Amino acid sequence: MSEALSVPLADFATHLSSEKRHSPRTCEHYLRDLKRLGAWLTIMGIDQWSKVTNHDMRRYVASLSKNGLSGQSIARHLSSTRRFYQFLLREGRSKDNPALDIRAPKSGRRLPKVADVDQLNQLLEVNPDDPLEVRDLAMFELMYSSGLRLSELAGLNLDAVDLVGGEVRVWGKGSKERLLPVGAKAAAAIRRWLKCRAQFVVGSELAMFVSQRGGRISRRSIQARLARWGSQQGAEQRLHPHMLRHSFASHMLESSGDLRAVQELLGHADIATTQVYTHLDFQHLARVYDQSHPRARRRSGAHTSDAVGSDSAGQ
CATH class of the missing domain: 1.10.443.10 (Intergrase catalytic core)
Structure with a gap:
């Protein structure tokens, strides 16, 4: 990475730790995301942050998605970039924020794994x-x-x-x-x-x-x-530790049905974060249904022509 790219990152790190008083771990996360962007810019032949365009950022998001990053991870990268450019704008090192108005692709929400x-x-x-x-x-x-x-x-x-x-x-x-x-x-x-x-x-x-x-x-x-x-x-x-936390939440919800109480216990600011555990209950029911109902599951030998939308359906 060129000096023109690395020096502003070092100044941004100082800004986060000294002025904003962010923890070392938070600073580390910002810099990790931005160094990845800097490495990509270097490959693309872009040697200054002020030269990055909105189109460049869209290409970068596409590359992250192609490399298997989830929508949530890409959203974090974009957030780090927007925050960095706010700093550059304040310092007069950039005239615009190329990450503005760019959204990460949506990805299916992964349900937490739990142990019974x-x-x-x-x-x-x-x-x-x-x-x-x-x-x-x-x-x-x-x-x-x-x-x-x-x-x-x-x-x-x-x-x-x-x-x-x-x-x-x-x-x-x-x-x-x-x-x-x-x-x-x-x-x-x-x-x-x-x-x-x-x-x-x-x-x-x-x-x-x-x-x-x-x-x-x-x-x-x-x-x-x-x-x-x-x-x-x-x-x-x-x-892994999160499995124990997820299991706690799921088992509490199964026993009490009190979503608000589970939200408080987990320390979630938004109840929508806690509501993911309600889907676990449905998954359990669906599993029992699939295992028990004689007409619930597609047999392994079922023909693909039985599926809605198959080629034979239009004949």
Whole structure:
């Protein structure tokens, strides 16, 4: 990437961190998207941000789509680009915003994967002896018990958990605070972990969950430990933290039917985000219907001419 492209990106990063006070992770996401755009511009022979046109951005969106990015991911790229050009306009480095009025292609909304209650019970009904596995069980029980995000779990401090009152206080997206219930199984697992924690913790570390080295456990480590746990317990699919959160939401909704309550527990600002879990119920019903009704499923040997819209239908 040319200096004419890279220098404004460095200035934008300073603007985000110093003036806007965005977190390092947010800055990293912006720059990752913009560096990808910069690399594409270089291939296209465009060496300055001020030379990028609306037509160029449409070609770039088409290339992202061709490379398999979802509509949601492309929308994020466009948002990063618009934000960057707002900065360039303010600084007098560009005369217009070429990403304005460009929309990402729509893509089907992927439903979150969930594990059923029996599968989760099988995964969590273990009695580990290894202290690190005692920690892992406490983390996974808490994620499923309270529907925590991965970042919320990793950022949890000791004083955020009240085992007597059965509560955990978390700070989610936008630093919004939520007070969530902690189930009996999760509380018992945490108590057991607290007895082991002292042998790992270094100094005055405040994190509830620490690594083998004694510092706060990273999100990447939690992901790896959960995948390892699932493999050891014979899980049918690869486990990841979001699956525990999605399973929490789905199981809560199945039992209570209270969408608003589930929205509050998950910390969703918009109930439309939570409504995706209502589709999971229909998927379950459709599966049962397909498996049970004698005329519900197309048999594997069915002829394509039976389908509506086949060539034979017009003869």
